Amino acid sequence: MGENKVALITGASRGIGRACAIELAKAGYDVAISYAGNDEAANKTVADIKSLNVNAKAYKFDVANKDACASAVEEVLKDFGKIDVLVNNAGITRDGLFMRMSSENWEAVINTNLNSAFYMTNPVIKTMIKQRSGCIVNMSSISGLMGNAGQANYSTAKAGLVGFTKSLAKELGSRNVRVNAIAPGFIQTDMTKDLDTEKITEHIPLKRLGQPEDIAKTVKFLAEDAPYITGQVIGVDGGLVI
Numbered sequence: 703m704g705e706n707k708v709a710l711i712t713g714a715s716r717g718i719g720r721a722c723a724i725e726l727a728k729a730g731y732d733v734a735i736s737y738a739g740n741d742e743a744a745n746k747t748v749a750d751i752k753s754l755n756v757n758a759k760a761y762k763f764d765v766a767n768k769d770a771c772a773s774a775v776e777e778v779l780k781d782f783g784k785i786d787v788l789v790n791n792a793g794i795t796r797d798g799l800f801m802r803m804s805s806e807n808w809e810a811v812i813n814t815n816l817n818s819a820f821y822m823t824n825p826v827i828k829t830m831i832k833q834r835s836g837c838i839v840n841m842s843s844i845s846g847l848m849g850n851a852g853q854a855n856y857s858t859a860k861a862g863l864v865g866f867t868k869s870l871a872k873e874l875g876s877r878n879v880r881v882n883a884i885a886p887g888f889i890q891t892d893m894t895k896d897l898d899t900e901k902i903t904e905h906i907p908l909k910r911l912g913q914p915e916d917i918a919k920t921v922k923f924l925a926e927d928a929p930y931i932t933g934q935v936i937g938v939d940g941g942l943v944i
């Protein structure tokens with residue numbers, strides 16, 4: 703087992719997950735990243751992490767697949783020896799008004815954004831409980847707190863992560879495993895590239911969209927500097943939800 707702490711971050715080939723991986727690498731973590739299919743982006747993230755003189759490896763699997771998640775966690779433990787931080791970040795949108803929402807689009811979003819957290823966290827907490835320490839961060843969203851027309855599937859998954867976070871925090875506190883959620887506002891990534899950003903920015907008190915690094919800094923804070931914080935949902939949204 704290496705000297706460094708180890709972080710496992712899902713959906714870290716691009717966007718918010720990638721920024722979290724790089725931020726934790728800068729803090730001296732070895733980093734295991736997961737992704738769905740974008741080999742080029744995943745390889746670049748791994749190379750960028752390694753250039754910071756820590757270890758990194760990418761794992762391609764579908765977080766909506768329970769068995770794939772269990773095998774991946776096993777592989778990460780074999781490769782890195784332990785997992786100190788788990789960031790359940792991978793997510794998708796399949797937006798549309800509820801009246802016309804297909805069950806495929808409902809299920810894809812619930813499976814990828816919510817059930818994935820169960821599939822990943824279930825095997826990971828076993829090792830965290832054994833080592834009597836751990837930090838889990840679930841990537842929720844302001845949509846999970848406020849609701850959003852056209853995102854009934856996504857808001858439901860993200861609200862589910864809030865309940866999951868609070869319940870797990872209560873169950874795992876006595877084992878020194880902390881569980882928190884982040885509720886990002888509008889962050890500039892591929893996920894938000896088609897939105898009318900000018901209109902959105904008008905409503906944001908800080909008058910800008912968020913950058914992936916804004917979320918990454920909060921993940922690093924929760925991992926490194928927040929030993930007495932658990933069960934919280936931290937809004938990182940430029941003041942959009944006040």
Ligand code: NAP
Nearest residue numbers: 713715716717718737738739740764765793843889891893
């Ligand atoms: P993004 O740029 O679209 O990146 C999504 C990441 O998730 C990619 O690494 C992708 O891998 C991976 N992924 C997607 N489906 C997957 C699957 N089935 N299995 C494994 N990995 C999968 O998204 P983002 O904007 O960074 O969002 C990251 C998280 O933050 C999501 O949970 C999102 O809901 C949440 N969030 C985002 C915003 C925002 O404004 N951007 C706001 C609130 C919450 P590939 O590269 O291989 O496709």
